[in-house]
Amino acid sequence: MEKDDKKKLRSSNWFGRTGKDGFIYRAWMKNQGIPDYEFNNKPVIGICNTWSELTPCNGHFRELAESVKKGIWEAGGFPVEFPVMSLGETIMKPTAMLYRNLASMDVEESIRANPLDGVVLLCGCDKTTPSLVMGACSVDIPTIVVSGGPMLTGKYRGKNIGTSDIWRYHDDVREGKLENAELRNIEAAMCRSDGHCAVMGTASSMACMVEALGLSLPENAAIPAADARRKVLAQLSGIRIVEMVKEDLKLSDILTIKAFENAIKVNAAIGGSTNFVIHLLAIAGRIGVPLKLEDFNRLSANIPLIANLQPSGKHFMEDLFYAGGLPAVLKELKDILNNDVITVNGKTVGENYQKAQNYDNDVIGSVGRPFNDATGLAILSGNLAENGAVIKPSAASAHLMKHTGKAVVFENIEDYKARIDTDALEVDESCILVLKNVGPRGYPGMPEVGNMGLPKKLLEKEVKDMVRISDGRMSGTGFGTVVLHVSPEAAMGGNFSVIENGDMISLDVQNRSLTVAISDEELEKRKKNRKVIPPIVDRGYVNLYVNHVQQAHLGADMDFLRGKSGSEVTRDSH
Known part of the structure; x- marks a missing residue:
């Protein structure tokens, strides 16, 4: 996959300069104790971190970022971690979706304005994944995604529970079948580890989406957040992004129409979130792939549900990992996927699932033996x-x-x-x-x-x-x-x-x-x-949103953000 080993690094426009500008760029970075040799033409890798104590799903990302850094150092890169707006689905009002496009702008401008040759996107909670991918698409440099992983399956009085049970408990409270005091005990039993929702909700659907698109290493989607193998995947991703920079393997090389078709087929088979539609359309709009709403019917109509996961089935993301993860699902779908598309590790989709195995037929079925003949979308x-x-x-x-x-x-x-x-x-x-x-x-x-x-x-x-x-x-x-x-x-x-x-x-x-x-x-x-x-808005971002947001069938992105921009802002003076 190597394109040009001698390609000039983007970061050299900052750290490779002589005179006053080079002095300023390097000197102020050195106040962090960075030795001079780190500025000698090493790939600078940004770690785009959505850690926040207001985003509980991503609360373990400081530690995960350290694993990514280990991989970057190991591969000869220079890691720099930076924060972007974090969208906590469970806390933000009126909805995290209102700020998805704003967060994507934060990501785009943070990447574009800084000396980065490649970027690792740390995302987990529902909107952090699409917003980070959307923003990165608009800049189009080598990029790899590391998801935070699902939380461990909830346990309460001998029963497995997860986020989908919230709706059932809510109805039980309304009917007087469940006391609020017991509900408080259930809360602690359901969310008992780091990670996002333990079911095939939007967060897990987004993790599956990026793996199906080829934007993450294999098995990224399902490794539980609390499992040590999540840190290993993060470190391996740090190694791989340095190699991607050397190969100049960019998002636009991976996100072809065939990759989007794969993601749609996989989402149908796993019973992924309906939010998948609106986010995938927005990502396609950013990278310039002509994806339309009607394409989802064409690609998913004859694909039954083969992943037996809540809310469409009975199991949890933790079970999916033990059963073989998303690679095992991809292998079951091999006859209908575009197996020749390239992924971030330089291998094709088909090569990535070649050695995958299905270890639990009650969790992962097949197209011939589905859990539900109805499609996921x-x-x-x-x-x-x-x-x-x-x-x-x-x-x-x-x-x-x-x-x-x-x-x-x-x-x-x-x-x-x-x-x-x-x-x-x-x-x-x-x-x-x-x-x-x-x-x-x-x-x-x-x-x-x-x-x-x-x-x-x-x-x-x-x-x-x-x-x-x-x-x-x-x-x-x-x-x-x-x-x-x-x-x-x-x-x-x-x-x-x-x-x-x-x-x-x-x-x-x-x-x-x-x-x-x-x-x-x-x-x-x-x-x-x-x-x-008319909507009651009078100022700021919400005013901008209301006046520029597109309709759902276009991905609800801002009209002025569609299509990637190749422009670079050059800062030649201070």
Whole structure:
């Protein structure tokens, strides 16, 4: 894979200079106790760290960064660790997704402005992975990803538990089946080690995404955060990034359309998060690959669920690692993958899984012996979602895959919270819950409120699932027959914005359709009379976001960030 051993290092534009500028660049770095020989044409490797005590999933990254540094030193590189904005999914309000694009800008400008020849991205929590990859794509230098790894499986009273159980416990509390005091004990039992969610939520889906794309070393996706082998992988990644710089192996060499196709196929087979769609589209937009929402149907329609992991199945990420990790899944999919695409270790996808083995058929099945014939992802279209919507069939109820029901409409999240548990709410299990104005602009950031809790009076009747539709998102740990990412969102004034109580909505997942029984003429009439409620923003980044964010079917990136830039800012004076 070696391109040019003599290629001039990017960092030499700083540390290789003579005169005043070279003096300044080197002198101030030397106040950290760095010897002069470290500036003699060594590859400078940035370690882009999203460690933060406000991002619990990434709380162990200081230690992980030290393992990366060991590898960089070992390979003859010069490591420099730097922080970027960290997005704590479990804590940030209103949603970490609001700040994904901001964090990506932080990453892009931090890389572009500094003397870096290559970069290691340390990411784990949901939005830290796509934001770091998006930002790095916009600069396009040699890059490798090291994920933080999933936490150990939760244990409570003889039962395995994980993040997906939150939704079940929440309903139990609402029904009076579970006391809040016991819930506090469950909290400690569920999150018992370093790492991100132990199920195939968004964080694990993102870790699988980067491995399927070829941006990480094999086995990156599933090694538990608490396992010593996570540190070994980090050190090996540090060694490899130095080699990548020498080979000039960049993101654009790896992120081809074939790599994106592989990621989509793998996500369908593992029952990955619906958020995968919006993040992969954004990454493609940054690197300049012409990926479209309809491509997800074409590539995943005939791929069943072969990874038996919550929320679509029963096992946990820890179990996936012991069963052979993502390489074993890739090997089961070998007949449908693009096996010749190159990855960060210089080998092809096919070479990387060649020696993989499946050690547990109850965790990893096969295309011929799937755990669920339903795929992990489907894209819907119709007059209710002119630009598409997303559903996760593998985590939905089979009896609702084709369903027609009356709309019970909530105009916004406050309306939903105020009425969902009232006796006055006219609803039964055949109805379809509709939540508007929680899309990218309508509730700035597109929060994870799409998997609405069911009305209390239906929970008391043991109703476990209903069709729910929104222009928002759902946690990757969530489940149910939930239609998400309706585009255009209600705030943009499309057909979804004028759905009313009692409208008959039809969902047909097999035929990938989502329609409302209203004539085009009636829809246009309603839209003309629609009352427009502008988002309440007056300053700063949120103002910038609302005015420039694109719709979900384009990845909800900022319009001015699409496409990578080759420009370099040259700082010749101080």
